[in-house]
Amino acid sequence: MLAFSAVQPQNTPRSVRGRSAALVSFPRPALGGRRLTPQQSFAITSRLALATMGLMFALIVVGSIVRTTGSGLACPDWPLCEGRLIPRFESHVLIEWTHRLLALLVSLLLFATVFWSAVRREVRSRIGGLLGLAVLLLFAQVMLGALTVWKLLSPAVVSSHLAVGLLLFATLLTIAFIAAAESESEPEPVEARPTRTPGLLPLFALGTILIYAQAVLGGWSAPARRRSRAPTGRPAAASGSRP
Numbered sequence: 001m002l003a004f005s006a007v008q009p010q011n012t013p014r015s016v017r018g019r020s021a022a023l024v025s026f027p028r029p030a031l032g033g034r035r036l037t038p039q040q041s042f043a044i045t046s047r048l049a050l051a052t053m054g055l056m057f058a059l060i061v062v063g064s065i066v067r068t069t070g071s072g073l074a075c076p077d078w079p080l081c082e083g084r085l086i087p088r089f090e091s092h093v094l095i096e097w098t099h100r101l102l103a104l105l106v107s108l109l110l111f112a113t114v115f116w117s118a119v120r121r122e123v124r125s126r127i128g129g130l131l132g133l134a135v136l137l138l139f140a141q142v143m144l145g146a147l148t149v150w151k152l153l154s155p156a157v158v159s160s161h162l163a164v165g166l167l168l169f170a171t172l173l174t175i176a177f178i179a180a181a182e183s184e185s186e187p188e189p190v191e192a193r194p195t196r197t198p199g200l201l202p203l204f205a206l207g208t209i210l211i212y213a214q215a216v217l218g219g220w221s222a223p224a225r226r227r228s229r230a231p232t233g234r235p236a237a238a239s240g241s242r243p
């Protein structure tokens with residue numbers, strides 16, 4: 001049912017107010033029979049993004065363990081592992097399989113976060129672009145994960161896998177920050193907003209870019225222990241150090 005209103009509700013966050021020229025507003029989605037205020041919607045989005053980040057942190061740690069233990073080709077195929085859904089009990093296989101399992105759980109949680117947020121108009125209008133970017137990066141990351149196996153741990157592919165993984169993590173962090181800020185924002189007239197000066201922002205931005213480049217370069221050049229042969233007898237791409 002549509003509700004027609006020309007008046008913006010008092011508790012609408014500042015990012016949303018003033019944007020909707022349309023006079024049509026939809027009833028707010030309900031949770032457990034209760035209607036959510038925009039602030040509550042943003043708070044839940046922030047918590048969901050934080051939960052996804054927490055799980056992704058574990059995934060990144062396990063990814064590093066996969067690399068440093070040389071377990072990258074322990075499952076020589078994808079999406080199955082040695083043609084099986086549940087792998088055999090061998091340490092390298094279990095490490096690689098755990099990374100894939102965590103990736104699946106992260107993907108499901110991320111989709112849940114995006115879906116939950118995207119159906120809320122106020123959240124979508126504020127961070128819809130970032131939510132879309134997160135889905136695109138996730139898709140690219142899973143494809144790069146598969147390519148690490150298909151291309152036998154090609155250094156370029158493994159570095160891209162690390163680079164996109166970090167970007168995805170940063171995107172989720174931004175979503176969580178913005179949503180948390182919106183969940184606490186008081187209604188404020190657009191004219192009353194203080195003018196922001198750049199301050200130290202450019203310096204922080206430069207520092208972040210440099211740290212990111214350093215991490216990806218480190219991933220490219222760090223020596224990786226490789227298993228000389230994949231469990232199926234397929235030779236691994238290279239042993240010893242990366243170029």
Ligand code: HEM
Nearest residue numbers: 060063064066067072103141142145146148158162165219
């Ligand atoms: C959201 C999804 C994923 C994230 C965030 C992620 C993240 C990572 C990270 C951070 C590393 C360590 C890279 C390094 O130290 O250079 C890694 C390694 C690895 N990942 Fe993923 N990963 C994801 C999904 C996948 C998937 C679906 C596969 C499928 C096979 C996969 C396969 C691998 C492999 C084989 C390595 C080890 C590469 C090597 O030994 O050099 N990943 N992952």
